[in-house]
Amino acid sequence: MITKLAGLETIGVLTSGGDSPGMNAAVRAVVRVAAKYDLKVFGIRHGYHGLIHNEVKPMKNNSVSNIIQRGGTILKSARSQEFRTVEGRMKAAETIKKYNIDALVAIGGDGTFTGANILSKEHGIKVIGIPATIDNDIIGTDETIGYDTALNTALDAVDKIRDTADAHERMFLVEVMGRDAGFIALETSIAGGAELALLPEELMDIDDVKSQLKNMLKNQVRSSLVVVAEGDESGGAIKLAEQIRDDFKKYDMRVCILGHIQRGGSPTARDRVLASRLGAAAIKTLMEGHSGVMVGIVNGKIKITPIKVAVDRKKDLDHSLIELAKLLR
Template identity: 80%
Template sequence: MDDAMVSVKRIGVLTSGGDSPGMNAAVRAVVRVAAQHEIEVVGIKHGYYGLINDEIADMTPHSVSNIIQRGGTILKSARSEEFRTAEGRKKAAKNLKKHKIEALITIGGDGTFTGANILSNEHDVKVIGIPATIDNDIIGTDETIGYDTALNTALDAIDKIRDTADAHERMFLVEVMGRDAGFIALETSIAGGAELVLLPEELTNIKEVKRQLNDMLQHQRRSSLVVVAEGDETGGAIKLADKIRGDFAQYDMRVCILGHIQRGGSPTARDRVLASRLGAAAVKTLVEGHSEIMVGIVNNALKITPLRVAVAKKKDLDYSLIELAKQLR
């Protein structure tokens, strides 16, 4: 082994925030690639909550066998209000020292990275971030772990809803996840052939929504499907239905909220490969001396982004896709 890659002997890995399919594949890659560098790995259960409360145990290449296909996270996840305080982070740093953990690999979204960045600055802890969120709203990577699986889960549900909408000539308002970002809504609307999509990134004009739906019905479309991101300012699909139902009383309008089914399930091949690449890259960049960075894949190549940059700005939607969705109505 290269002498330049021997400084780190023991690292911790945790998953934090909302779970996403592929987190287990990332954990597996971290543990197995670390072993090749003769680095010990400990798993921290329940994210920062577990770090504060000393839920820490050794992991081996054998302990991560048969998990790559599993959704969720074997390390579990939890929110931690205590970690938001200086005293809570002090406890976390104390446990890192107690277990001789020299660096921390955090798998999650912007909240996870914000916590890691503050912990690093306050207590001189080496940290590497791996982007994992179904929202796909982290800059510095083309896709985040879990997005492809969530997208396909939502699309599968929308295809089934389309069948029953067509059979009964109904109008369906389908709500997908996306409190602050419309990536899932936008791409499922295109792939699912939706007549309309409402996004957090665009202001929703109720009069315009009614006009567009009327135009579609006048063209004798037997059914209509509207995809609504949960973060759309109308308040989601239920409130949207309340605002427009009176104008379409002659049609059978139904609301379907996909909810947390989008978080679950076995990760797609694409997510497993992405998670494996990023898990391996996290270890590689760590032993090369990097810290306070996030690893991502851009144009099929590894990209390193400072954590402070990753948490400072949300990724923008591809507005050419918004235009495409409008053209395909």
């Protein structure tokens, strides 16, 4: 067992940015593993906004009982414009000093990590990042917390939409989350048997979209389904429908925007285990003397990545999956 690191007595934990299923499981792991090392833990509500405005409370094992199955985050989340200022970060650092917090565990995506990195540089605060975003767009980990749940939520919706599309000979344009990343759209399209997926990483002009759909529909007389990432160049599913409707008058075209339903719900087993592993790894990584890094899992093993790298570089889509989607159309 790792021995207690000198100078590390108290940690703070926060969730920030968009919520994702499994954040509670990560908080639970942080609190419970920290307790094993006799570390005090303070939970910070509403992310960096709460750090600025002193929304801090002590957390013990019973604070995180019965939360592993819950979506959202018991610590709540928020986006803080004030934290973007030097003055705001000074207030946050003063709160950290007030509670004698030696290190901060930040659970979230690239915006959360950017804030943690700046806070560390300006005020010398130890920070560890845990990647939690349904977009799955952070390098240094095969999956981010919440992605598997969001993917399965989207797939469940697509399966249901496919039934009604088939019953009424309709064309459905289903918009999923992923403003800058097409992970949900790509894997949902493959698992849901979609005729086409429009991804921000694979931009297509509207004429190409029409051409591909026409080619795929030549021998199909019943229904079709297109998965659209919200950040696609076409402007999302509503804009796409406006642009192609006249070319597909045979079909009763409908748009379905899944939206924030993908953020909610009880996390899958996969996300609960992932979050538990990363929460525990965050504490162990701090005990080993690391700071300014993110913990992730690559090929089943814990890996640490500098937060700056995680923020500056985006994870690429698996191009073999893109090719697979094309082969299966």
